[in-house]
Each structure stands twice: as structure tokens, then as C-alpha cells.
Amino acid sequence: MPEMTTEDQYAVAARRHFEDARYLGKRERWPNADHHFGFAAECALKTLLLLFTEASMDPKPNGKTAQKPWIRKTTGGAQEFGHLPWSPTELAVLATGPLGQHVLTVVGGLLPAFANWTEQDRYRSCDHITRDSVTALHDAAHKILALLEAALLTGKLEAPHDHR
DSSP, X not given: OOOOOHHXXXXXXXXXXXXXXXXXXXXXXXHXXXXXXXXXXXXXXXXXXXXXXXOBOSOOTTSOOOSSOEEEOTTSSEEEOOSSSOXXXXXXXXXXXXXXXXXXXXXXXXXXXXXXXXXXXXXXXXXXXXXXXXXHHHHHHHHHHHHHHHHHHHSOOOOOOOOO
16 A cells, blocks of 8 residues: 555545544534634645645755645745644745645635634633534535545646535
């Protein structure tokens, strides 16, 4: 069996976190469901970055081993894509690559759902996380994972079609 690529690892993690989040949400464990939906989306987005942009897990320009996907900045440094929410600077660097603008166009409308999500909530009481906030994260994460699954099948990243 061939060794899994980083893209494969992120895709597997995205699916696992999403299923765990759904399980927790059904049990009204809102803070932990929130946590896993955020990580599901983050892992799926990192897979898409590695597949469809100049993002890399190769050593960075300074020679250090990459721990997260990164893209070379026009100034010569490296912009890493860590935890959501991604900053305007991170997104601007993404948009500069040949396919970066396309990726940003396809997933950009889904990113606002994660504007208040933080991995730091794992250390907090999380009274602000509710059924409604988790539902919004579920919906956005589900769409991002659907983009990922379609991309893995077709080799293309296409904007979702609304089939209502």
C-alpha cells in the first residue's frame, strides 16, 4: 500500500472530524461539535490548497520544515495557513497565485461562517456556542467537504451549484 500524502492525511482527518462533530451535535454537545466542525473545514481547505494552489509542505524558504501548508509571499517569505479563521493577509497571499483566486472564489463565501471559530475554545467554557452557531458551522463545513469530495473525484475545483 502506497504511503499517504499530506493531502490524503488532511482529507481523512476532515472526514473524521466532520463525523465526530455530527455525532456530538446529535447529542447536543455544542462546544465539541463546534470544535470538530472547525477542524473538519480547516483540514478540507488545507487539502484543497495543496491540490489546487502553489501551497506546499516542502521546506520553507528559510529551510525550516513545514508544519502547515504554506505559499511563497511576493516579498519572498512564506505565508502559512494554520488554524481558521484565516486573516485577510493570508487570503490575499492565496489570491495571488495562478489558481489562488479561483480557490478563493469557490470557497471564499463559506469562510465567514468560521469568523468567530477558534481552536482556543477548547480551553474555555464556551457558553457562546449554541445550536444555531453549530448549525451554521455544520452547513459551511458540509459544503466545503462536498467541494473536496467532488475535487478528489474529478480533479477539478468547481463552484457548488444550488440544487434547491
